[in-house]
Amino acid sequence: MSDRPLRLRFAPSPTGRLHVGGARTALFNWAYARRHGGTFVLRIEDTDAERSTPEHERAILEGLRWLGLEWDEGPDTGGPYAPYRQSERIERHRELARALLAAGHAYRCFCTPERLDVLRAEQASRGEKPAYDRRCAELPRDEVERRLAGGERAVLRFRVPPGETRFVDHVRGEVVFQNAEVDDWVMLRADESPTYNFVVVCDDVDMRISHVFRGEEHLVNTPKQVLLYRAFERPIPEFGHLPLMLGADGKKLSKRTGDTALEDYREKGYPREAILNFLCLQGWALDGSTEVFSTDDLVANFDIADVTKGGAIFDLDKFRWLAGEYIRADSLERVAERCAPFVVAAGLMDEAELRERWNWFLEVVRGEKERIRTYAELPERIAYLFAGDEEVPYHPEAEERVRRQGTAAPLLREYAGWLRGELAAGATPAALAEGTRAWVKERGLKSPELFQPLRLALTGQSGGPDLFETIALLGAERALRRIEGGAGRLA
């Protein structure tokens, strides 16, 4: 088994947006394949015709690609085991089901959903575990034929053999299930459509999947699947069940406790490198001390055996810190490129304007680059640059602090007079900074006495980039107008 070609897969179901937990599963599968020279397969599990949509499928592929997780075989790229969309493999599933039926590993069950409901209700009331009672397990062949011919609907159930099922999980070690605990589960529904536990094995067998790494919620499915491999007499793949990603409440990450979709974070402006890095950190560590690392580092070092066993609470604070790290470390040009769509979306500038004033925009970004943690944070921080000079929105607390100082209005008026002269003479930001310090000193003031009102008048905020750079960004006329306007508003 170990000398089989290494083949891994990620098999999302297009019934919703790509979950961040799914993205991490894909990442670890991908990394393992890349590390060991294996093949990474993408397969779409769209057997739930009710909920699967082409839109979701497209979005999932796009999201994975955006992350940089390229697959070697998949629904769009094709490959030697095509098709890679389960809905297109149903004939094969039925064929395999018939083979199992013929071999006695499966049987027809005529029990109606209604009877099963009643059965489960009775079991529940007696405090028993809900399980199929195998009423149809030993039906004589002629009776089965007769009822089928009579138009009765039947599902196909797997006949779970006695004994126990054990397998080695590469994250957890050996896991044992008593087969008596495993229900005779449905392989084919009454309409002949195959169910998840069945198709997954059919396709993994047909696609020669050698390693199955997936979320821990699938751990309890594994005995069913191992039993199926045995029935098929095919090699059982290596398993590894990844710890769950948990919400702040310690339960499986759900919409109740935060954003669950990869897209959510993308839309919120997290750098993709930071997302990837953070996903790694949920359940795996490079060396225990390095927090910031690339997917190359992951690929060079990833081992399924090093994955943590316990569930990991999604630590948004750390994620945001990491995102900021990536933005700070990135080039100005690139940060600007990536912020641009958010600026446009916020209605601050349109694309033509952005192109036209690109160098100006670069300077704007330079001022905020070490302050933002996500690209989406830029627009709100720089909105003051686009406000009318007479109606710069003052942050209430900042304004309150300045008003308490009391001397702001006359000071600003006086300073504006001085500044007008300097600006007219073409002073650089650095020269202005120096001149202003001298100006403050001459009057026996403390720096904040001027700078706080000045910042408020210019930006409406209490913090931000260098004031003289801000003046340069605004231009002399607008800056002066804001300072004089500020003197008026604060008088």
Add this chain to the structure above:
RNA sequence: GGCCCCAUCGUCUAGCCCGGCCUAGGACACCAGGUUUUCAUCCUGGCGACAGGGGUUCGAAUCCCCUUGGGGUCACCA
């Protein structure tokens, strides 16, 4: 509830497999200080954990058992 999985700072984790180097390391968050025109960055320091109990051993965070706690799962969903 049955079954299965898990258990190191508030959070993510290193250490555990191959007991001693662990007075348990790193990071986020938090607190304090420094730098700065402010905010942020950056630097320094602080707070803070081996769930509990039994074993095994000269010695246990590391091995075994029990308890407790948490999670997952129990469909003609995936």
